[in-house]
Amino acid sequence: MSDLIELRDRIRVFTEERDWAKFHDPKSLILALVGEVGELSELFQWLPADTAATRAHEDPLHTRAGEELADVLIYLIRLADVLNIDLADAASRKLTSSSTRFPTTQFHGQAPEKI
């Protein structure tokens, strides 16, 4: 069993034990997910960009970032479950698609430009 499936099943049990599935419509889960991304963003909001990577490896920021990333992942997995989307398969397909869209011969060291 994959880690994502195991987490999905644990989240299902956690939700069912509390009778919270009735609150887990897609809109509410998306708002919760965005809220957790906001909490993650807040940790880095005013850090200078040139020191953020170094500071993120030091506590307390490292621990807090891990906690907020976990919240994001949990809501993402729950949303995918409610939408009946195989998240690992969807991510794998997206990476395959991105590999075709951005070949290394053209994009090595180059950020794609939005047109």
Ligand SMILES: [Mg+2]
């Ligand atoms: Mg949080």
